[in-house]
Amino acid sequence: MHIAFIGLGNMGGPMALNLHKAGYSVRGFDLSKPACDKLAAEGLVIAPSATEAAQGAAVVISMLPASPHVEALFLGDGRAPGLLAALRAGTLVIDSSTIAAATSRKVAEAAAARQIDFIDAPVSGGTGGAIAGTLTFMVGGEAAALERARPLLEKMGSNIFHAGAVGAGQTAKICNNMLLGILMAGTSEAIALGVANGLDPKVLSEIMRRSSGGNWALEKYNPWPGVMENAPASKGYAGGFGTDLMLKDLGLAQENATAVKAATPLGGLVRGLYAAHSLAGYGAQDFSSIIKLVHKG
Ligand code: NAD
Structure with a gap:
């Protein structure tokens, strides 16, 4: 199974590496070249763009700074189409960024219209928890989508809570x-x-x-x-x-x-x-x- 990981900063970098070390085929992307270079040096495959990272992916994970970044990535920014348009039906999107619950619901709605599952799964535990793979995930979304995500979340964290519907994790x-x-x-x-x-x-x-x-x-x-x-x-x-x-x-x-x-x-x-x-x-x-x-x- 191929996973795309978008956002390889202080948190996303070590989270993507934990999936890679667990044997998953991960393709990462970050707008920052230093962030990409750091992860490439640790063995992660880096794609030239988010769309290329997500090509053929069964799961897309995002770990971006704030609501505008997540909205622009998945829904587009007026200049470029969003990533959702490039994903096939049945893809699972896990957004672990901390953003407004309303933005999670907006992206989830657009995803559902394309038969794409979306969960918000923000984390706690700091960079130490991200490196150690002991994060706490607070998940909002359908129980069935969480069950699809669980094996991956377990490689990055040790506590997984289902907080409620989409946005509840946020x-x-x-x-x-x-x-x-x-x-x-x-x-x-x-x-x-x-x-x-x-x-x-x-x-x-x-x-x-x-x-x-x-x-x-x-x-x-x-x-x-x-x-x-x-x-x-x-x-x-x-x-x-x-x-x-x-x-x-x-x-x-x-x-x-x-x-x-x-x-x-x-x-x-x-x-x-x-x-x-x-x-x-x-x-x-x-x-x-x-x-x-x-x-x-
Ligand atoms: P960070 O700034 O270190 O990393 C964010 C990365 O996203 C950057 O490398 C940036 O270049 C990249 N990025 C931005 N837009 C992008 C795009 N469109 N495509 C690809 N890459 C893009 O931030 P962080 O500390 O890793 O935090 C990420 C999220 O996790 C935030 O929402 C934060 O609130 C949350 N969080 C952070 C911590 C922590 O301890 N650092 C803990 C819990 C939650």
């Missing part, structure tokens, strides 16, 4: 990421307070990790440089999950909250913090660099 994802944004900002603030009082950031982090303040940021993604060897904070905040991607997710959460009249005061506040951090020039750095708002490094 809704679960923005709830999770709103919480993550709040937890990262709060964790940063707490460590900075301790350090300002002379505490060792490593010792304080370990105390909080094992106490009632324990959370994913303290477990796997400490924002203070040097506390966790493999965290982006210890690599100059390079790679990982970009501040601008977190800002996008917090924006999606606020748009959704407005639409359903939900009260998300902390989500609104933290979106403002990440927006200010992005404006200060940190949009491309990992989102844990939000600690720079409260600590002069």
Whole structure:
């Protein structure tokens, strides 16, 4: 079975490699040449375009930054036709990007009109989870389409949840990421307070990790440089999950909250913090660099 993988960035690259290592025939494509070269060096077959990657594919997986990228890829951008037009009936499309639920539904509708199955399957677990193949998938779509996708998802992740109909995976994802944004900002603030009082950031982090303040940021993604060897904070905040991607997710959460009249005061506040951090020039750095708002490094 041939799989096309579109979007070989921080997440898509290692996800595509895990499928390749599991023995699947994967053809990847990314608009960025450095991203393609990196994956080619690791043994992935790279196609010259998304259409060529998808030629004859039974499954197309996309891992792109945001809604406009996914919409342009599958539905076209006014200049070029979308990829859906090039897929044969019966193809399965798995979009793992974090995008608006409304965009997932729009692409799913266009796919259904061509007898193409579509599921939204955004992920959690960070680049570490993508490399290790331990991602959590939050799936929206028909149960039968999820069952078709499951063997592939199992090669890239260890938790697979069926959240509901198309778009439900995206809704679960923005709830999770709103919480993550709040937890990262709060964790940063707490460590900075301790350090300002002379505490060792490593010792304080370990105390909080094992106490009632324990959370994913303290477990796997400490924002203070040097506390966790493999965290982006210890690599100059390079790679990982970009501040601008977190800002996008917090924006999606606020748009959704407005639409359903939900009260998300902390989500609104933290979106403002990440927006200010992005404006200060940190949009491309990992989102844990939000600690720079409260600590002069
Ligand atoms: P990234 O910026 O590293 O990678 C995205 C890639 O998509 C880039 O290499 C870009 O060149 C490529 N791209 C854009 N448009 C394209 C197109 N039309 N055709 C082919 N390639 C195209 O981003 P990422 O960190 O890999 O994140 C991807 C998605 O996963 C985002 O929606 C993000 O919110 C989500 N996500 C990221 C993380 C994380 O920790 N990085 C975790 C969970 C979810």
